[in-house]
Amino acid sequence: MFKRLIPRPWVCTRCLQRQLPRQIRGNHAQAAAPRVLEGQDNASFAVTIAQRHVNTIAPGAQHDDRTLRQIFDSPAFWKEYSQSSKSGRNTGLFQNRYLTEPKGFEQFANTTLEKAKRIVKKVLTASAPEQYKQVVRDLDRLSDLLCRVIDLSDFVRATHPDPRIQQAATQAYAMMFEYMNVLNTTTGLAKQLDVAIRLFEGTGAWEEQEQMVAEILKKDFAKSAIDLPRGDRERFVSLSQEISEVGPEFVDYMAPEKEYLTFPSSRMKGMDPLLVRRLTQWGQVSLPTTGGPASAALRSVEDESVRQEIFMASRTSSKTTVSRLEELLRKRAQLATLSRFGSYAAMTLEDKMAKTPESVNGFLQELSKDNSSFVQSEVLHLLKAKAIHISTADPTLKPWDKEYYMSRILASAQSRTRNSDFLSSYFSLGRVMQGLSRLFSRLYGIRFIPHETLPGETWNPDVRRLDVVSETDGHVAVLYCDLFSRPGKSPNPAHFTLRCSRLISNSEIEEAAASPSQLFTSPSEAANDGMAISPATAEGVMQLPTIALICDFATNGSQHLHKPSLLSFSEVATLFHEMGHAIHSILGRTNFQNVSGTRCATDFAELPSVLMEHFAADPDVLSLFATHYETDQPLPYRMVAEKLALDKKFEGSDTENQILLSMLDQAYHSSLPLDSNFDTTKVYHDLQHKHGILPPDPPGTSWQGFFGHLFGYGGTYYSYLFDRVLAKRVWQEVFRSGMKGGAVTRENGELFKGEVLRFGGSRDPWTCLSNVLRDERLEGGGEKAMGLVGSWGIEGRREGREGTQSKL
Structure with a gap:
């Protein structure tokens, strides 16, 4: 029973992609399609957004709002502000x-x-x-x-x-x-x-x-x-323990069959000369087959035979890695059989929105059909680029061509737009945090207030504490922000709920009073180990959500103390995404921790975070905070529109990959692993041939050994695609795609908070969706409801594509 309590931070695939080098991730950002106001053309659009930028701070909150920006943007201010945490009695983490x-x-x-x-x-x-x-x-x-x-x-x-x-x-x-x-x-x-x-x-x-x-x-x-029976129960515990051991081993020790490839440096033409030089000794380049250098080579090396060799090696995991994966999948299938389920996916999905593997596969197949036309168009674009590059009329697209020609097309398009570094000048970290606080104030009536940390309270001096305060409920959460890069820190963005919302009853407080401890100043404090609680009510006190947000944003070093950390647009989207998880934890203030905040169905948990990515691209939202860090001039929205258009050029290819991986996750967690002839490589390659438009992986490769999410998301990897569709629908129906101020209107925010966020996992998510979208067809879920959501995905993508093409 209590296995489900082992936490997993929310680290979604989109967040991980955004941590890739900018040249790789540029064509993968997810955001709402850019839009113009009714009756305006593109020429006047940027000016109008600039004119709409106004002082949005409520008078009583001006000091907190200003301080919020300063603690993230001014190292000198933060140094002075954080002095209180450096002396006095240690209060504990x-x-x-x-x-x-x-x-x-x-x-x-x-x-x-x-x-x-x-x-x-x-x-x-x-x-x-x-x-x-x-x-x-x-x-x-x-x-x-x-x-x-x-x-x-x-x-x-x-x-x-x-x-x-x-x-x-x-x-x-x-x-x-x-x-x-x-x-x-x-x-x-x-x-x-x-x-x-x-x-x-x-x-x-x-x-x-x-x-x-x-x-x-x-x-x-x-x-x-x-x-x-007792024997089966003991076997269940044993299998669970074995899975908990082999799963992390698969993730932690995954490795390629070949760790390095060697080429004469003369064959690396097209690759960054400085990077080539770092990898060269005695005229030979020693290239790691996984990681940044290999990805850079696939995007830039002109010699197709070199790219082919790198591609093959980078997509071939070691036999030991594949063996561990197959052992994990086999044990999961055995566990499901022991528990009287048809498959591990069936067992996992029973309490999710999808309910069954059949519903998931139907949803994915519908998305695949719709997406195929977009991928076909992108393949033609790549073939045209290859034909021009190698001077042939009838080229064939190889698997190792995709990244190379995508990179060339995007580089050509980007050269015609403004440098992305210029865009980041409008996104200092402090301004973005200000913007999030102002947005949440407008939508939900809550804001962020900086709070001095006490000695020993944080794990690093760079961590900022924010108290989340509601207009109606007072102090509702504590948010620890560890957002700056430092040596040894994980580069992956994540949201952690360190302590959930829950009502601490009067009987628990009385229990604490009966066993007094010198560690605490009151029984109420003792009942929550000293961590944050609300003022007492007739029923007791609320255990306030305590949340940690982790990002890896670059700083400018001590030699530039006057210059704040400037974020790329993709990093802004990442921060908005993670804050979507946080706002779910904050506003999902339930009396029971089992259903607090993000403790809901896995295929519902990404909805608030994906939805926030739409807000990150909305002109009204950006007008709340996006000003130049030196001149304070408002952001010309055309720059964002150009960035979004560039990011969408190969969206279909990225979606195809996510669909195939979601299908693979379902196949691997079916009954197939119980077959003595089960072969993970064959299953993956067969899916690529059956459902893919892009060139499939060649024989001899085994990329599935690098698919670490198979352990953490076993049977639920489809969730991000599913919630992308739901978020698109909510953005359209609840927030009116941002039209006429829909993204900053309290009425819309209260609707989403009242029907979705506040329930956490305490209400059937289909009921939440039915109410917030005012669509009775969703009530109760089931295969028909899943099919309906699938149809939204088709309509939503078509609208996004056509809208972008017509408006830019």
Whole structure:
């Protein structure tokens, strides 16, 4: 049951693509199609956007708004502002009073474990109706206690620079993980939940959130094989443990069959000479087959035979890697069979919006059919470029040609537009953070207020703390922003929920008062380990969401203290995307942590973040903050429109790749791995030939060994494509595609918040969509609803393409 509590930060494929070098990622950015105002031509469009830029700050918030920009844009200001965190008594990481030193993690885990065991005993001994009525709340609190240690420890062990603290966090994580394995064999918990459901389901005694949590817990128990005979149950735990070991091994140790290729430097013509020189010794270039240099070579080397050799090596994973992948898939299939499911995908999708693999595959096939015409057009464009380059009338497009000719076409188009570095001058990090706060103030009535950190509160001096404050509810969340690049830091952007929203009841506060500790100044503080809580109400206090946002934005170094960190448009979209996850965690203020914020169906969780990418490209939103960092002149929107048009040139090819990978994920998590002749390479190549327009990978390659998302997203990789369609529909229907100020209108924001964000995972996502889109056809979901969403994807893409062509 409690396996689901192991956290996974939201690191989507789009975010990862944006971390590639700018030359690679330029043609992959996802954003709304540029638009002009009604009755305007392109010549006057940029001027109009500039004229619309006004002071958007509410008078009472001017100081906080100005400070928000300064703490991110001015190193000198930040140095002075952050002095309070450098002296005084250590308050502990995230103000968790246990975590003032490494050994505090053990105390934190042990104390939490004692509380968890008391709850387990309470649930197992429940016998009276009033005791059974509390079972769902007790089990949710048990989940919360485990997550308090696991979520936080997992983040710290991956992020904190001190090896001692990393080790202590790892040990705390392991302690709670071991206890979860014990819970997975404790059949009495599931039986007691069943009794509670029989007594109170449908009686009105449980509120909507409580009812949803009961259903989630029941499904989780079923997936954990809790009702199987003891031998099968032990086999389930054993298989789960083996999967948890082989999965990370597959991801962490994936490797190519050949690590290096050697070429005479004379054959690398077209590649950046400085990069070639760094890789050359005695006239020979030693090229790593994976990573930046190999990608750069595929985009730039003129010699087709060299590109072919690099392509083959970069798409061929080692036999050991493929073997690990196939072992992972085989064990997952066995786990599903043991749990009485037809496949691992069927088991995974049962509580998702799609429900079944058949619905997912139908959705993907419809998208593939619609996308094929766009890819065919792009292939013709590539063939034309190749014909001109090699002076032949009838060229053939090879797999190793795609990146090379895409790069040439994009370079030619970009040379006719303004330099992207000039665009970034309007996107200082502080201004973008200001813009997000101003946008959320307009849509949802919340804003970001900078808050001085206390000694020991953060894991690095560069981390900024923001308090999220609501017009109606006061302090609603804490947001830690670790946004600047530094040595040893992961380049992948991510959103972490370190602590979920949850109601801490008066009985829990009384329990804390009965065991006073010198670490805390009050029982309420003790009930949340010292971390952020709301003011007390008649029912108790709210455990406020505590969130960490991680990005990897370049700084300008100490020699340019006057110059802020300037973001590319793709990095702006990345920050908006991650903030979409954060706003879901912030506004999904539920009384139960199991359904708080992003703890919803995986194929619904990307909707708020993908939707935010549309806002990042909207003229009204950009007018809230996008000014030149030196002159304060507003951004001419034409520059953004040109950038978006360039990014869309090969969107169909990128979409085809994502569709194929989503289909591959479904095939790998079907019953196929149980076949003794299962061959992951053959499955991948067959899908490329059947559904792809672009040249398929040649025989001998095995790229699937580099598809690390197969472990983290097993059976749900389609989610991003699915939520892209949903986000497009919400953008059109709720926010009116930004027309007439639709992207900054409170009425529209309140509709989305009230019908989607505030529920987190506590309401059926199909009901949320049905209500927010005012479309009864979605109620209840099912294959028909999935088909309807598929049709939106077709309409949405056609509208986006035709709109872009006609307006630019």
